[in-house]
Amino acid sequence: MNVIKYKNIFLSVGGVIIAASIVCIAYFGLSFGIDFTGGSILEVTFNDERPSIEATEDAIAAAGVTDYSVRTTGDNGFIVRSPFLEDQQRSQVMDNFEALTGSDSSEASSTATTSDQVVTDEMATTSTTTAAGVIENRFSSIGPTVGSELTRSAIYGIIAVVLGIILFVTFAFRKVSEIVSSWVYGSVAIVALIHDILVPTAIFAILGVTMGAQIDLLFVMALLAILGFSVNDTIVVFDRIRENLQTVIDKNTDDGFADTVGISLTQTYARSINTSLTTLTVLACLYFIGGQSTELFSLTLLVGVIAGTYSSIFIASPLLVKVHEWQQKGE
Amino acid sequence: MTKTRITAALILVAGILLGLFAYNTEANPDSEYHLQYGLDLSGGAHLVYEADVSDLTESQIDPAMSTLRDNIEQRVNALGVSEPLVQVETTSITGETRYRLIVELPGVQDVDEAKKMIGEAPLLEFKLRTGNGSNPTPADDLFGTSSTSSAATTEADNYESTDPQLTGRFVESAQIQFGGGQGATNQPVVLLNFNDEGAEIFANITTQYTGEVLGVFLDGRLISSPVIQTAITGGTAQISGNFTTDEALELRDRLNLGALPVPIEVVAEQTIGATLGQTVKDKGIQAGIVGLILVSLFLIGWYRLPGVVAVGALVIYILLMLLIFKLIPVTLTAAGIAGFILSIGMAVDANILIFERVKEELGSPNASMQDVIEEGFSRAWPSIRDANISSLITAVILFYIGTTLTQGFAVTFGLGVLVSMISAITISRTFLLAIAGEERTSLKHTLFAPGLRSGKEFNEHTQ
Numbered sequence: 001m002n003v004i005k006y007k008n009i010f011l012s013v014g015g016v017i018i019a020a021s022i023v024c025i026a027y028f029g030l031s032f033g034i035d036f037t038g039g040s041i042l043e044v045t046f047n048d049e050r051p052s053i054e055a056t057e058d059a060i061a062a063a064g065v066t067d068y069s070v071r072t073t074g075d076n077g078f079i080v081r082s083p084f085l086e087d088q089q090r091s092q093v094m095d096n097f098e099a100l101t102g103s104d105s106s107e108a109s110s111t112a113t114t115s116d117q118v119v120t121d122e123m124a125t126t127s128t129t130t131a132a133g134v135i136e137n138r139f140s141s142i143g144p145t146v147g148s149e150l151t152r153s154a155i156y157g158i159i160a161v162v163l164g165i166i167l168f169v170t171f172a173f174r175k176v177s178e179i180v181s182s183w184v185y186g187s188v189a190i191v192a193l194i195h196d197i198l199v200p201t202a203i204f205a206i207l208g209v210t211m212g213a214q215i216d217l218l219f220v221m222a223l224l225a226i227l228g229f230s231v232n233d234t235i236v237v238f239d240r241i242r243e244n245l246q247t248v249i250d251k252n253t254d255d256g257f258a259d260t261v262g263i264s265l266t267q268t269y270a271r272s273i274n275t276s277l278t279t280l281t282v283l284a285c286l287y288f289i290g291g292q293s294t295e296l297f298s299l300t301l302l303v304g305v306i307a308g309t310y311s312s313i314f315i316a317s318p319l320l321v322k323v324h325e326w327q328q329k330g331e
Numbered sequence: 332m333t334k335t336r337i338t339a340a341l342i343l344v345a346g347i348l349l350g351l352f353a354y355n356t357e358a359n360p361d362s363e364y365h366l367q368y369g370l371d372l373s374g375g376a377h378l379v380y381e382a383d384v385s386d387l388t389e390s391q392i393d394p395a396m397s398t399l400r401d402n403i404e405q406r407v408n409a410l411g412v413s414e415p416l417v418q419v420e421t422t423s424i425t426g427e428t429r430y431r432l433i434v435e436l437p438g439v440q441d442v443d444e445a446k447k448m449i450g451e452a453p454l455l456e457f458k459l460r461t462g463n464g465s466n467p468t469p470a471d472d473l474f475g476t477s478s479t480s481s482a483a484t485t486e487a488d489n490y491e492s493t494d495p496q497l498t499g500r501f502v503e504s505a506q507i508q509f510g511g512g513q514g515a516t517n518q519p520v521v522l523l524n525f526n527d528e529g530a531e532i533f534a535n536i537t538t539q540y541t542g543e544v545l546g547v548f549l550d551g552r553l554i555s556s557p558v559i560q561t562a563i564t565g566g567t568a569q570i571s572g573n574f575t576t577d578e579a580l581e582l583r584d585r586l587n588l589g590a591l592p593v594p595i596e597v598v599a600e601q602t603i604g605a606t607l608g609q610t611v612k613d614k615g616i617q618a619g620i621v622g623l624i625l626v627s628l629f630l631i632g633w634y635r636l637p638g639v640v641a642v643g644a645l646v647i648y649i650l651l652m653l654l655i656f657k658l659i660p661v662t663l664t665a666a667g668i669a670g671f672i673l674s675i676g677m678a679v680d681a682n683i684l685i686f687e688r689v690k691e692e693l694g695s696p697n698a699s700m701q702d703v704i705e706e707g708f709s710r711a712w713p714s715i716r717d718a719n720i721s722s723l724i725t726a727v728i729l730f731y732i733g734t735t736l737t738q739g740f741a742v743t744f745g746l747g748v749l750v751s752m753i754s755a756i757t758i759s760r761t762f763l764l765a766i767a768g769e770e771r772t773s774l775k776h777t778l779f780a781p782g783l784r785s786g787k788e789f790n791e792h793t794q
Contacts, residue, residue, distance in 0.1 A: 139600065217733070235717045270687055278626045285618040286615075286622065
C-alpha cells in the first residue's frame with residue numbers, strides 16, 4: 001500500500017472526515033455539562049421498581065425545581081439534571097422521591113412523638129431501614145462561578161497543549177529544515193490534531209442527541225490526551241523521515257522527498273498500528289468493563305486513538321509531501 | 332554477557348520484591364502503604380466553599396482564611412470521619428481573586444448533617460416555656476445524628492423566643508465546670524459568659540420571668556430546661572444538660588468557635604455513595620487486569636520472545652507504578668485509574684518501537700545478536716524520547732487545568748509515561764541482551780521475528 005502515491009485520495013478522505021465532523025457538530029450542537037454551565041446532577045437508585053418518569057418529574061417539580069431533565073440509568077435509577085440546587089431543594093427532592101416508594105416515614109415518626117426516649121430511638125432505627133427505598137448514589141453541584149472558571153481553564157489548557165506541541169515539534173525538527181522547514185512539520189502535525197479532535201467531538205455531538213452525553217471536564221481531558229497520543233504517533237513517523245533524510249536517499253532528485261516520506265511510513269506502519277492496538281485493547285476493556293463513570297471517557301479516547309492513528313499515517317505524512325510539492329511549484 | 336545476565340537476574344529479584352511489597356501492604360490492614368482512593372471511589376463528600384472576603388482588607392484576608400480553616404477543621408473533626416481534608420485554595424482565573432475552602436469528607440453518611448455542622452454556627456437559643464408542655468426531658472444524645480428528633484420538635488412548640496432573642500451570638504466565651512450539675516456532683520456543666528449586650532438581655536429575661544422555665548436549645552433541640560430561680564445580672568449562665576464530659580467539651584468548643592470569621596457558602600459539591608464508589612473501583616481494577624492479559628497475549632503472539640520480555644517489563648512497570656502510588660502517596664480516582672490503564676497500553680509503545688528496530692537490524696547478517704539489539708535500541712531512542720516528551724507536556728498541562736478529581740488522570744498518565752520510558756530502556760533492554768546471547772541462529776531469528784512470518788521466511792526476506 002503506497003500511501004504517498006495515493007496521497008490525494010487519503011487527503012480527500014481526511015478532508016471529508018473533517019468536513020463531516022464539522023457538519024455533525026454544527027447540526028447536532030454540543031451540550032455542555034454542569035462542569036462548564038454550573039448546575040446539579042443527582043443520581044438515585046430505587047430499591048424496588050422505579051416510579052414512572054412522570055411521577056418522578058412531578059416529585060421534582062413539587063420541590064420547586066425548574067428546568068430539570070430526568071433520564072433513566074441502570075435498572076432502577078434516575079439521573080436528574082437541574083440548575084444549581086440549594087441544600088434544601090435537594091433534600092426536598094429526596095424526600096419526595098422517598099414518598100414515591102410508598103414507605104411513609106413521617107407516619108413512623110409521628111407515632112414516636114408520644115413515646116418516650118427509648119422507643120423513639122427504636123423507631124428511628126426502623127425508619128432508617130425502611131426509609132432507604134431510594135438511595136442517593138451521586139450528587140454533583142457546581143456553582144456558576146466555578147463553572148465559568150472551569151470553562152476558562154479548559155480553554156487555556158487546550159491552547160497551552162496546542163502551543164506546547166507546535167513549539168516542541170518545531171524544536172525537535174529544527175535540524176531538518178533543509179528541505180521542508182521545521183515549522184511545516186509543526187503545522188502539519190496541527191492539521192492532524194484538528195482532525196483527531198473533531199472526530200471524537202462529532203461523535204459526542206451525536207451521542208449528546210441520542211443518549212444525552214454532555215461535555216464535561218473529563219471529556220476535555222480525554223481530548224487533550226488524544227492530542228498527546230496523536231502527536232506522539234506523528235512524531236515517530238517524522239522522526240523516521242528526519243533520520244532517512246540524512247542517510248537513505250539522494251534528496252536532490254525531484255521525488256527524493258516524497259520517496260523518503262514513503263519509505264519512512266512503510267518502516268513505521270507496524271509500530272503505529274501495534275501501539276494503537278495495545279492502547280485500543282486497554283481502552284476497550286475500560287469501556288466494556290470499567291463501569292459507567294469512565295464509560296464516555298474511554299469511548300472518547302477510543303475514537304480519538306483510532307482517528308489519531310489514521311491521521312498520522314494517512315494525513316500528516318501525505319500532507320507533508322503535498323506542502324513540499326506546493327513549495328516546489330512556487331519556486 | 333555474564334554481567335548483563337547478573338543485572339537481569341537482579342532486576343527479576345527486584346521485581347519479585349516489588350510484587351511482595353505491593354501484595355503485603357495491600358493484604359495487611361494496618362499497613363500505612365495502602366493504596367489511597369479518592370472520594371469518587373471510596374464514597375464521601377467533596378465540598379467547595381467560597382469565603383466572602385468583601386468586607387476585609389487585603390492584609391486581613393490571609394489570617395481570616397487560616398482562622399477559617401482551623402475553625403472548619405475543628406468542626407469537621409467533630410464529625411468523626413476518618414482522614415478529613417480541609418484546605419484553602421485561591422483562584423484568580425476569572426480575574427478577581429476568590430478564596431475557597433475545600434473540604435473532603437471520606438465515607439461521610441449524612442452530608443446534610445455534615446454541611447450543617449460545617450457551615451453553620453451552633454445555634455444556641457434561650458426560649459421561654461409558654462403553656463403546659465410535658466415534663467421536659469433533656470435529650471440525651473446531644474450530638475447524635477437524629478438532630479431533628481421529633482420529641483424535641485414537639486417540645487419546641489411549647490416554647491417561644493424572648494424579645495429580643497437571646498442566642499449564642501451573644502456568647503463571648505464558654506467553659507466547663509464540674510460538680511455544678513443537678514444530679515451527680517461530678518457532672519459537667521457549661522458556663523457561658525455573655526457579652527455586654529447579651530448580659531443585658533439575659534438580665535432582663537431573668538428579672539422579668541423569674542419562676543418560669545427557660546429552655547436552652549442547641550440546633551433546635553432542647554438540651555436543658557431550668558427554672559429561673561432569681562434574676563441573673565452578672566452576664567453568666569450555666570447549662571446543665573446531663574452532659575457526658577465529651578459532650579460538654581464539644582459544646583464548649585463549638586460555642587467558643589462561634590461564628591466563622593467570614594461567611595461561607597457552598598459553590599461546588601460532589602457526593603458519592605459508598606456502594607457506587609466501590610463498584611467503580613472494582614470495575615476499574617477488573618478492566619485493568621483484563622486489559623493487561625489481552626495486551627500480554629498480543630505482545631507474546633506478535634513479538635514472540637521479545638514479547639515475553641515486554642510482558643515481564645510491563646509487569647515490573649505496573650509494580651513500580653504501584654510502589655510510587657503507595658510511597659508518594661497518589662490518591663487514585665476513577666479518572667486516575669483510567670489514566671493508569673491507558674498508560675499500560677502506551678507503556679508498551681517504547682518496547683514496540685525497539686522491537687521493530689531490532690527486527691530491521693536483524694537484516695544486517697554480520698552483526699552479533701548483542702550488536703543487533705544495541706543498535707535497535709539506540710536507533711529507537713530519539714523517537715521514544717520525542718514522543719514521550721510531547722506526552723509529558725500534555726500531562727503537565729492537564730494537571731494544571733484539572734480539579735481534584737480529574738487531576739488524577741494527569742498524575743497517573745504523566746507518571747506512567749515517565750516510568751514506562753525508563754523501564755523500557757533499562758528493563759527490556761537488559762532482559763533482551765541477557766536472553767539473546769551472542770550468536771545468530773535460525774532459532775533466534777524465529778524467536779525474535781515479529782508478526783506472522785516464520786523464521787525461515789524471515790531469513791529469506793531479509794537476505
